[in-house]
């Protein structure tokens with residue numbers, strides 16, 4: 396049969412082993428997960444015309460499980476919740492305080508809403524992993540709202556309480572992209588943005604939980620954002636044919652979240668993961684999470700980032716399982732409660748010491764100034780220029796070194812000699828890629844605004 400995707404899936408399944416990557420269900424049918432059947436792949440059936448319809452009833456149960464006032468189900472991952480959340484919260488043209496470690500869904504909202512931005516730059520480490528923001532500005536004058544992304548891909552979380560309180564004291568709305576933190580509950584996990592008091596929180600539940608890929612949530616808490624504003628944007632951005640397989644997975648998840656043993660299950664994972672940290676320390680395996688916890692960041696124990704030549708680490712672990720993310724100097728795994736950590740622990744014991752202490756040195760990007768807004772740049776024509784001659788040009792598309800995946804330049808920003816030099820060196824040194832760059836006639840070129 397000529398079916399390349401099915402062939403790929405079949406090869407992947409034949410290989411077997413543990414899955415230390417998204418989705419959180421790890422390929423195992425969870426309790427009450429048996430609904431997954433082609434016959435269930437329908438959309439907009441009769442019952443949906445009842446008020447409240449079954450999806451709305453399920454969303455209410457999910458909201459109560461999270462302590463939210465309203466929750467919306469997304470079949471477009473966390474991307475829809477992030478975009479709809481920002482657009483519902485802030486009038487077009489507002490000035491937003493945003494940390495630079497954004498997912499591109501935030502860029503989508505910046506383009507549509509023609510927002511102006513005051514950026515907060517997080518640091519990152521030599522391995523190319525972003526660190527959470529440590530200090531938030533106390534002066535919020537001139538800012539109309541706050542958008543934060545928390546945690547980092549590797550599960551490190553910024554302390555949010557002070558910034559949420561400061562913003563609320565000034566009547567500002569706080570939207571948090573907590574795509575990777577939907578499972579946080581209980582004393583072993585960072586406090587969730589909802590518990591801290593954020594107004595809108597986006598979750599990508601498929602990343603960690605037993606839910607299907609592309610399922611997400613948007614939660615609303617308090618009175619600062621109106622539910623009707625969210626609904627309006629939801630109608631603009633959401634597909635009109637949501638799959639009931641995805642909605643069914645979300646419904647199952649709300650049931651699971653309300654079971655008394657749910658918290659215990661995740662607590663037990665956190666305890667087992669911390670035991671693994673101790674075992675790794677004894678075997679001199681460097682892990683990002685205990686390193687960050689010792690520096691007073693909040694840490695998600697369901698992420699495990701092994702410092703060392705990422706590809707080599709992934710190869711050593713391959714006979715036992717597949718990992719989530721590999722960089723030149725690190726390898727990240729996503730752990731779930733239903734997984735035993737024993738096979739991982741014995742595979743880690745065979746790991747050669749390839750950790751380079753320089754991978755943990757803290758680095759920062761050169762700062763840029765905006766010559767025009769993100770939307771204005773997006774609307775202008777662009778052209779390719781060699782990176783070596785791009786200083787003085789205005790970025791048209793984001794320039795994102797991966798790792799760490801934080802934009803070094805955003806549309807509308809003036810490229811400096813310092814930045815172009817830094818980018819060329821970083822891409823070589825970090826053995827990573829640079830999104831927004833193309834090799835043309837042997838030269839690295841960037842897409843800039845045509846003046």
Ligand SMILES: Cc1ncc(COP(=O)(O)O)c(C=O)c1O
Pocket residue numbers: 471472473474475477497498500544572574575599609610611
């Ligand atoms: C921080 C963050 N926000 C939002 C998203 C979008 O999530 P999804 O892929 O579920 O749409 C991602 C995806 O990786 C992400 O990392």
